Amino acid sequence: MKALVKFDHGPGNLEIRNVPVPVPGAGEVLVAVKAAGICGSDLHIYHSDIAIPVRPPVVIGHEFSGVVCDVGDGVTEYAPGERIVSETAYSFCGRCSQCASGFYNLCPERRTLGYWYNGVFTSYTVVPAARIHRLPDVVDDVSGAMIEPLACVTHAIYDLSVIRAGDVVLVSGPGAIGLMAAQVAKAQGAVVVLAGTAVDTARLDLARTLGILETVNIQEESLVDRINQLTGSEGADCVIECSGNAAATNAGLTLCKKRGYFVQIGLGGKPVMFDLDTVCYRELKFSGSLGSTKWSWNKAIDLVHSGRVNLSALASHTLPITRWREAFELFENKRGCKLILTPVAD
Numbered sequence: 001m002k003a004l005v006k007f008d009h010g011p012g013n014l015e016i017r018n019v020p021v022p023v024p025g026a027g028e029v030l031v032a033v034k035a036a037g038i039c040g041s042d043l044h045i046y047h048s049d050i051a052i053p054v055r056p057p058v059v060i061g062h063e064f065s066g067v068v069c070d071v072g073d074g075v076t077e078y079a080p081g082e083r084i085v086s087e088t089a090y091s092f093c094g095r096c097s098q099c100a101s102g103f104y105n106l107c108p109e110r111r112t113l114g115y116w117y118n119g120v121f122t123s124y125t126v127v128p129a130a131r132i133h134r135l136p137d138v139v140d141d142v143s144g145a146m147i148e149p150l151a152c153v154t155h156a157i158y159d160l161s162v163i164r165a166g167d168v169v170l171v172s173g174p175g176a177i178g179l180m181a182a183q184v185a186k187a188q189g190a191v192v193v194l195a196g197t198a199v200d201t202a203r204l205d206l207a208r209t210l211g212i213l214e215t216v217n218i219q220e221e222s223l224v225d226r227i228n229q230l231t232g233s234e235g236a237d238c239v240i241e242c243s244g245n246a247a248a249t250n251a252g253l254t255l256c257k258k259r260g261y262f263v264q265i266g267l268g269g270k271p272v273m274f275d276l277d278t279v280c281y282r283e284l285k286f287s288g289s290l291g292s293t294k295w296s297w298n299k300a301i302d303l304v305h306s307g308r309v310n311l312s313a314l315a316s317h318t319l320p321i322t323r324w325r326e327a328f329e330l331f332e333n334k335r336g337c338k339l340i341l342t343p344v345a346d
Contacts (some may be wrong), residue, residue, distance in 0.1 A: 002344050003059040003122035004324050005136060014111025016322055018346070019059065022118065022126040026071035029129050031084065035145040035318070036120045037063035037188055038331055038339045040093050040177075040244070043117065049269040054115045061121035061341070062088040062114035065135055075129045083148045087131040087297060090117045090246065102212070104157070105291035121321050123343040133297055136305045139309045142318065142340055143311040146176070150309065152265070153180045155296035156289035157188075161238050161261035164312055165189030170236040172196075173243025173266055174203040174215070176314050176338040181265070182212045182241045187308040191230060192237075194224050195209060195248075199334050206337065218251075227255050240332060244268040250275065258282045265289045314338040 005017045014198045024030040038061075044050035045060055078084070090097055092107035099107050113119050113127065135144045163169055169185040171178050174196040181193045194207050195212040204215040215232070216223050227236055235257030241249050244266030253274060256262045262284050279286050292300075303309040316336030319327050320343075327339045 001123040001346055002120075002321065004061065004321050005035040005057050006045055006054065006060050009048060009054070009056055012046065013048075013056070014046050014060070019122065020055055021116075024070055024126050026073040027067055027075060028072040029075060029084075029132060030070040030125050030199055030227050030329070031066035031086070031125055031127060032069050032125060032127060033064050033066045033120050034141040035065050035345050036061045036341045037145045037149065038327055038341060039063055039149065040180070040331075042249045043328060043331060044267065044269050047269070048258050050267075052112060052115055053056070057120040058115065059120070059122050059125070060114045062112065063145055063148040064120035064125070064140045065147070066104045066120075066125070069124065071129070073075070076131055077130060078124055083135040083137070085135050085150075085301075086113070086127040086133070087292065087294070088113045089131065089291065090128060090321040101320075102186075102295065105293055116174060119325070121341055133301060135299065137247050139301075139304055140312060141303060141314045145340060146314065146338060147178075147297070147304065149177055150180050150184075150300040150304065150311065151292035151297040152289070152302070153177060154186055154299040155292045156240065156263045157181065157184050157264050157301060159296065160263050160287040160289055161240070163188040163190050163283070164239050167191070167237035168193065168227070168230050170195065170239045170252060170255055172241050172248040173245070174207055175242060175334070176202045177265060178240075178336070179203065179210065179212075179314055179337065180309065180311070181242055182207060183210060183309045184303065185238070185240065186211060187266035187303060193223075193226060193230065193236070203337055204314065210313060215282055223251065224255065231257065234258075237261070239263070240265060242266045246272040246274070253278045253284065256282065256284055259285070259286075261285045263287050315340050318342060320344045
C-alpha cells in the first residue's frame with residue numbers, strides 16, 4: 001500500500017513509498033483509513049523542528065477516521081465494520097504520576113501515532129484497542145478525522161482554563177484549531193472574539209457563518225479597542241492562543257484580564273520571546289497545552305454529536321495522499337482551512 005513516509009531525520013526526507021499492510025498484534029486493531037487531517041505538527045515533522053520524538057522510517061499522520069477491518073488476540077470489544085477514531089498516544093508507561101492522574105499525554109515515555117509508530121497517511125493502520133472511540137453514525141468520515149484536534153482543544157479549554165457563560169474569550173489565530181476553540185468557547189456561553197490578519201479574511205468570514213460574530217482583522221482594526229469595548233477595559237477573561245505567532249502571544253498576554261486564563265495551543269517551532277513580568281504583574285494563570293486525554297476525546301465527540309461544534313464546515317480541501325506536497329503548501333500559505341488526505345489504491 002502507498003504511504004507518506006518520513007524516511008530519515010532532518011528537514012524534508014518525506015516521500016510516498018510502498019509499505020506492507022500491517023498485521024494487528026495482541027490488543028491491537030487493524031483499521032482502514034477513510035480520511036486523515038493534516039496537522040501543523042505534520043509540517044513540523046517535515047521541517048524537523050518538533051520536540052516530540054520521531055522514529056524514522058515512519059508513516060506520518062495522526063488525525064483520522066476509519067473502519068475496523070481485523071482485531072488481534074484478546075480484542076473482544078470491537079468488531080470488523082465498526083466506524084472508529086483513535087487517540088494518538090499509542091503507548092505510555094502507565095506508572096508515572098502523570099499517567100496515574102489520567103494525563104498520559106505528558107508521560108515522558110509516551111510514543112505517538114505518526115511519530116514513533118506508523119500513522120495514517122496511508123490505507124491501513126494499526127492502533128491499540130484501548131485508545132479507540134466509536135464514531136457516531138451521524139458524524140461523517142471527514143468530520144471524524146477532525147475529532148483528534150478537537151480533543152486537543154477540549155483539553156486546553158476544559159482542563160487548563162475556566163470559561164463561564166458571559167465571559168469574554170479572545171481566540172487568536174483563525175485556523176482550524178482556532179475555529180474549533182472559538183466554537184467550544186461559544187458552546188460554554190462565552191462572547192468570543194476571533195482575531196486574525198488580512199490573510200485570514202476567508203477564515204474570519206467562515207467564523208461568522210459558524211456564529212462567531214466578533215471577528216477582528218488586526219491589520220484593519222484595533223484589537224485592543226474591541227476587547228476594551230466588550231470588557232470595560234478589564235481585558236478578556238480567557239485567551240486561547242492558536243497561531244503559534246510570537247506577536248499574538250504577547251498581545252494576548254496584555255489583553256488578558258488580571259487573574260485571567262491564558263492557554264497556549266499553537267506551536268511556533270522556535271523559541272518565543274515574551275514579557276514574563278506581565279504574567280506576574282497581572283497574576284495570569286498561564287498554561288501550555290499538549291495533546292489530549294480520554295476525557296477530552298469523550299467531550300469532543302459529544303460536542304460534534306450534539307451539533308454544538310461544526311467540523312464539516314472546516315474541511316476546505318480533500319486530496320489524495322499522492323498530492324501531499326500541494327496540501328502542505330496550501331497549509332503553510334494559509335489557503336483554505338482544514339486539509340484532508342485520503343488513501344489511494346495501489
